[in-house]
Amino acid sequence: MSENKFQHIRDIEFKRLGDQVYFDHTGSCLYTDSHIKRYSEQLTKNVFGNPHSGNACSEKMSDIIHQTRLDVLRRFNVTVDDYDVIFTSGATDSLKIIGENFNWTPGSVYAYTEDNHTSVVGIRELAAERGASAYCVSCAKALLSGCTIVKAPQNLLKSKSSNENPLSLFAFPAQSNFSGAKYPLTWIKDVKRNLLPLDLIHPSRKCNWYVLCDAASFVSTSALDLKEYPADFVTISFYKMFGFPTGLGALLVRKNSEETLCNKKFFGGGSVSGWLASRDFHSPKPVLHDRFEDGSSSFLSILALKLGFDTFNQLGLTIDAIEKHTHDLWRNLYYSMKTLAHENGMPLVEIYLNQDDSTINCTSQGPILAFNIKRSDGSYVGYNHVVQLANSNNIYLRGGCFCNLGACVSLIGTEINVLLEAYGNGHVCGDAIDLIEGKPIGAVRMSLGPHSTVGDVNTYIEFLTDCFREESCVYTSQYSADPDKSTKIILDDILLYPVKSCQGMSVKKWEICDTGLKYDRMWMVVDEYGSPITLKKAPHLTSIRPTVDVTKQCLTLRADDMDSIAVPFIQNLKEAVVRDLNVNAKCVSKVCGDTVVGYDCGESVALWLSQILNVSCSLVQKCFDSQRYTSKRFNAYGNPNKISLVNEAQLLLVNRSSIEYLCRRMIEHGYLDESDTMLDNMAKRFRANLVVSGASSFSEDKWNRISFNATNIGGKNGRVDMVKCGLCQRCNVICIDPDTGQKLNGPLRALANVSLSDNAVRRKPTFGIYLKCDQSSCVLTAKSEVTIEDIT
Known part of the structure; x- marks a missing residue:
């Protein structure tokens, strides 16, 4: 099959990729358009019933499942006389079946190669629980004879056991999912001939070896001939072959090895020939796959698998x-x-x-x-x-x-x-x-x-x-941990971001509450499934300009070519209903893994947002009494603090000198065009709450405690102390132009190449520092003086 043919398939079947480049086929193959169309057509033209029901549409589905098992076996050059196919939820489920049901006894050995998937290694716990000895071996240059033990077993193997011929299992990947190394399939026969050099474990006895071949990574791009290399157990995930369906895999069991899976205790619907509720009686079905496929099979997924084989055949995508x-x-x-x-x-x-x-x-x-x-x-x-x-x-x-x-x-x-x-x-x-x-x-x-x-x-x-690729040395900043005593450090700007991922709002003074700046990230846009829509998903969120009117208790959203829309604060559900915001119930979503409870702000603003973002979405306000706390990684800096819908910490500070420095580097290397608005544009990318000036570039990295001028609620002047709780690690969000929503890679690339004056290269693209504040009910004022109290 020529490269032109592959390119033609790409052009026809994957138009949805556009200019995207997908290099994660080991994670999951991509499904073809033809596959999905065939599947949709079958669902709309036919009636498919549960194969356990015994009616006409059930029998049709049973026939398809039988034919699909034959397709699977045909793919590996064997028949129903050689192997049985147990459909599972994936390779991991298949491996779990082996671990739970293999005939482990005291004296058994479970040997697995160091290069193996987590799920293969996990079998060792089940083996050890039943008295087997689990060993990890390293195979130098993929030579079986060069295997060496790299992990002591959970159980020491005794020279004598109750079983003179204990069953043992050797597990290896046909292809490493880390490096792509293919291990010799000849190992299958060699291990069964007792050529695995583990005599140093039990020199007085040979094991009765069986072989598990994890083929999940291998079979997506390579041919596996089980007639020539008859592994006892083979595990597969079909989404790695066809991209669809997900949640379907198989355990292929050699007929001569069926009796080793003899420890099955649980039985479910369809896996027994008969059972009684009032007596301890059940009779497992005689056919292996019937015995192990508890409950109704994922029959519509098996239909999709059948169509996957058919589609690849039609496209001429042979495994060779x-x-x-x-x-x-x-x-x-x-x-x-x-x-x-x-x-x-x-x-x-x-x-x-x-x-x-x-x-x-x-x-x-x-x-x-x-x-x-x-x-x-x-x-x-x-x-x-x-x-x-x-x-x-x-x-x-x-x-x-x-x-x-x-x-x-x-x-x-x-x-x-x-x-x-x-x-x-x-x-x-x-x-x-x-x-x-x-x-x-x-x-x-x-x-x-x-x-x-x-x-x-x-x-x-x-x-x-x-x-x-670097054409010169990495950039060296004008770094100084100690601030210049002759220059005052000033709180240059205060910004809050009422709606997560939308534009910021610059203020001259603002109240600090128990979550940071009051009303900062108190709202978020969510999709039809309740998941937050962020800049990574929707760069056009930058076109939305929110403002908060504390007096009127109202959020106003503005965008070009749109009328503004006012959204009243929601104190509680009862108030929302009184205001006729069409709020039916509380909303539950997640932000950075935390469960967040909020209120839907109504249909009017949902339609307004959906017009701008061109997706179905709505606005959610976090409940004022719903509590969320700072990231666990900040626990070393004191008790966790309450936060709003921010990702990690209450407040983020950046240094204007660091922004200027980064801009100069980007201009020098052609990442950025110099302009009057360039500095403000760059500052917006970092989405800081507090912007300071007067300090040397990147000196903020070593500030530990910072004091700001503040006014207590009630009018008394004073200061508010904040503690650094970490550096802000940057992602590709800073590549999004906050004015246009377009992407520019320069900021992230330049940031990764900055080094400090002591020649310690910044190992991670960090910019700005996270702050926590234990005080509340006070007001910060822009252009006031900042004092650095503690420096590392």
Whole structure:
């Protein structure tokens, strides 16, 4: 199948991609338009019933399920005489079935390779619970004979056990979902012939080995011939093959190995031939898949799977053609990235592979590339920053360890003690921590699929060159921790953002309440499902200009070419109904994982917003008495403080000198055109509440306690103290022009390349500091003096 044919399929079946570049096929393949159209047509033309019901539409569905099982087996070159197919919710569910039901006994061994998905490793807990010994092995250069133990077992294997021939299980991935390394399928027969070198564990006895092959990553772009490589158990997730349906996978069980899954206790509807409620009696169904598919199957998803096979066949997307296409693209990508370098010759990319380039071919390497970006001085760029910057360029990647911490640690070289300490300090998978002491604890992953093209690869190489290749040294700021005693630091501006993600409102003076600035982020726009609409989703939110009238207790929204609309404050539900705002009930939504209770502000403002954003949406006001607190990561700075709908902390401060410095760097490198309004435009991007002037650039990073002039409610002059509780880590929101809603990548790129005067490169794109305030019922005034009380 020619590259032109693949490009034609991309042009016809994926018009919705437009200029977006999708490199997360290992996360999920993309579904074709034809697949969805076929599925919709089948649903609208037919009546499909529950296969357990026994009527005509039920029998039709039963026939489709049977044919789909045959399609699955055909894909792997076997028949119903060789394997059974148990439909599950995905590969993880399939692995759980094995762990829960395998015939573990004292003396059994569960051996799994270090390079494995979380769900494969999780089986060890179930094995150990029944007395088996679980070992993690590392296979140097993908050689079975070179396996070494890298983890002591939960249970020590005894030389004698109650079972002279205990059943044991070896688990490995056909393809690493971290690096794309393909492991030899010949291991399947070798392990069953007792060639796994674990005699150092039990030299006096050989195990009765069975083999689990996790093929979820492998089968999306490679052929798996189970006739030639008869693994006992094979796990699959179909969305990785077709993109749709999600929530459907399969466990393929070799007929000769069925008896090993003998520990099933629970039974559900459809999985038993007979049972009694008044007696301890039930009789499992004799056919394996009937016995393990408790309850009604996801029969409409199985219909979608059948149509997935049919669609790929119609398009000519054979697995051999897909394998060649994706491997050719991978080689193009790999060698292009490998040659990228900074002006001083330092490599731009550090790639993580399990093998030397000389041995790379389509049988040893899948279309996955894991890497980190390095600066010209050899320091690392955090993978979160790379993913965010790619997002702002409509390029979709994944960062982290991809549920494969073993391969991640092994290939990157992360110290186990470093990770244990990080977990002890609150680090969790998927959080913002990507560098510890300057070293990466994860990577960026690109994964190609049938619908990737040469144009996608070229776009990404251009992105790396434009955004990360350095032609000179990183910028050095005029950093000074101590403020200049001869220059006063002034509170230059006070801003609040009544509606989350919309324009800010500059004020001369404003009240501090127990959540920060009063009415700051008290409202948010939500979609038809109640989820917040943010700048990342809808840049045109910047066209909405909210103002708050405290006297009239009213929020007013304005936008170009629209009449303004007034939204009265809602004190409680009863008041909302009296005001005839058409509020039916309280709304429940989530902001940064926190549950938020609010009030729908009515149909009028919903229609007004929907016209501007061109999506169905509404305005929600947070209940005044609904409590939400600062991020847990700020607990070290004292008791949690109440917050409104902000992401993390009560207040955000930025330094005008830091903004000016960043603007100069952007102008020098062509990211920004110099203009009179440029500084104000840049200041708006950072969405700060407090803007100060008079301090040296980036000195705010080391301020710990700050004192502002304030007026107590009642008229008495005084001061209000605020405590820094962290640096504000920046994402691609700062790339959105607050005046036009257009994206400009310069701010995020420039920020990542700033270094301090002590040559400590800013490892993360942070800008501004979070503040917390334990005082309330006082008023801040712009242009008043600021005192820095404590400096690190």
